[in-house]
Structures are given as structure tokens and as C-alpha cells.
Amino acid sequence: MHEWSLANGIVKSVLEEKEKNRAKAIRKVEISVGEVSQIDTETLRYAIENISRGTPMEGSEIMIDVEKTELRCRTCGHIWNFDEVKGNLEPVGEEGDNAVHYLPESISIFIKCPVCMGQDIEILGGKGVSIKKIILEVED
Numbered sequence: 001m002h003e004w005s006l007a008n009g010i011v012k013s014v015l016e017e018k019e020k021n022r023a024k025a026i027r028k029v030e031i032s033v034g035e036v037s038q039i040d041t042e043t044l045r046y047a048i049e050n051i052s053r054g055t056p057m058e059g060s061e062i063m064i065d066v067e068k069t070e071l072r073c074r075t076c077g078h079i080w081n082f083d084e085v086k087g088n089l090e091p092v093g094e095e096g097d098n099a100v101h102y103l104p105e106s107i108s109i110f111i112k113c114p115v116c117m118g119q120d121i122e123i124l125g126g127k128g129v130s131i132k133k134i135i136l137e138v139e140d
């Protein structure tokens, strides 16, 4: 699963950061996950907790934020939020929302530009996964 390799990278980076700062503990890690990144935040959290077991990261508070996605129409340049169109999506059964959520490549099938009705849509933000903040405990 994609989440496990991401979790691996996250735990590695956090531990490296701890070493670099000669911190005695890792208090909190804030992670940002794009709205349409295909990442299941619960799976990611589970993976991080499992991988960090037995490392200095074990027991650290893990905060996962979902980052909003912006869309840009390649035809007219209009930029809007994924949130705004979510409710206007054509009902395509219960799977519809999930399809957009987990298959960002197919997003243009479901979303049209509200200005020119163009279907050549680019996803600007909220795609990837990143570490936003690491709070370390350092020696006085």
C-alpha cells in the first residue's frame, strides 16, 4: 500500500530531524495530506504508529490535516476550490465521491469549469503528503 511507503519516509525524516537537533524526545508531528491525494489518513496514521514502534517516535502525537485542493481551468485560467464543486457533482451513485477522492487523474471526468464549462482541469494544491511541523523536546 502507498500509505506504508509514505509512512516509512515520514518516520525516517522525523527521526533524522530529532538526531540533527539532538532532541531527547519527539512530542508532536503534524502532517498535511492533500484532499485528493489518494491517501487514507487512518491507514497512514496506523502505518506511522506501527513503523515508529520501538523508535524514539513511538508514542508521539500524530496530527494529520487534510489540505484543501485548488483547481485551475487550463482553458480560461479560472481558479476555484475543490470544496465548492463537490456538492455540485453529478450524482453517480454512492461511489461517485470516492471515485473523485481516490482517483485524482479522473477528476476532469467529474468536474467542469464553472466559468467556461471546460474539462481540461489542473489540480494545483492539496495533492501530496508533507510534514508540516515537528515539535521536539530538547535538553535545557
Ligand SMILES: [Zn+2]
Residues within 6 Å of the ligand: 073, 074, 075, 076, 077, 078, 113, 114, 115, 116, 117, 118
Ligand atoms: Zn474555464
